[in-house]
Amino acid sequence: MHSEVAVMNRLFFLCGLIGWAAVAQAEGGTGRTFVATVDGNGVQRVEVVGGDYYFEPNHIVVKAGVPVELVVRKESGFTPHTFVMDAPSAGMRFNVDLGEPRAVRFTPSKPGVYGFYCDKQLLFFESHREKGMEGTLEVLE
Ligand SMILES: [Cu+2]
Numbered sequence: 001m002h003s004e005v006a007v008m009n010r011l012f013f014l015c016g017l018i019g020w021a022a023v024a025q026a027e028g029g030t031g032r033t034f035v036a037t038v039d040g041n042g043v044q045r046v047e048v049v050g051g052d053y054y055f056e057p058n059h060i061v062v063k064a065g066v067p068v069e070l071v072v073r074k075e076s077g078f079t080p081h082t083f084v085m086d087a088p089s090a091g092m093r094f095n096v097d098l099g100e101p102r103a104v105r106f107t108p109s110k111p112g113v114y115g116f117y118c119d120k121q122l123l124f125f126e127s128h129r130e131k132g133m134e135g136t137l138e139v140l141e
Contacts, residue, residue, distance in 0.1 A: 051075030058135030
């Protein structure tokens with residue numbers, strides 16, 4: 001009986017945690033969402049900055065089948081960073097060294113949620129990705 005109560009309490013506690021995490025995510029507590037619009041040339045322009053150890057914005061929403069011009073650059077600092085997208089099935093595969101602003105052009109071919117990240121890692125330390133340098137590109141129909 002007692003153990004059942006303990007299990008129920010634990011379940012309630014977990015549900016609370018998950019609810020809290022969902023709210024924190026929706027409020028963008030650790031990042032920002034950018035919803036791309038299609039400009040006069042029919043291109044979705046997106047700018048992303050990478051730094052120690054984040055991408056801003058870290059949640060990008062684009063439309064499928066419309067060209068994207070993604071301009072990536074690095075926040076000042078000595079730590080090298082990259083922007084890696086590895087979703088060849090959706091027409092998106094590139095690995096860019098961040099520095100001066102650089103444009104990457106692609107057309108997302110398939111709706112879905114795709115992760116991007118920095119693939120740098122210093123020796124045996126945590127990778128930049130593990131330190132939070134990652135984000136999601138959401139491709140809508
Ligand atoms: Cu990095």
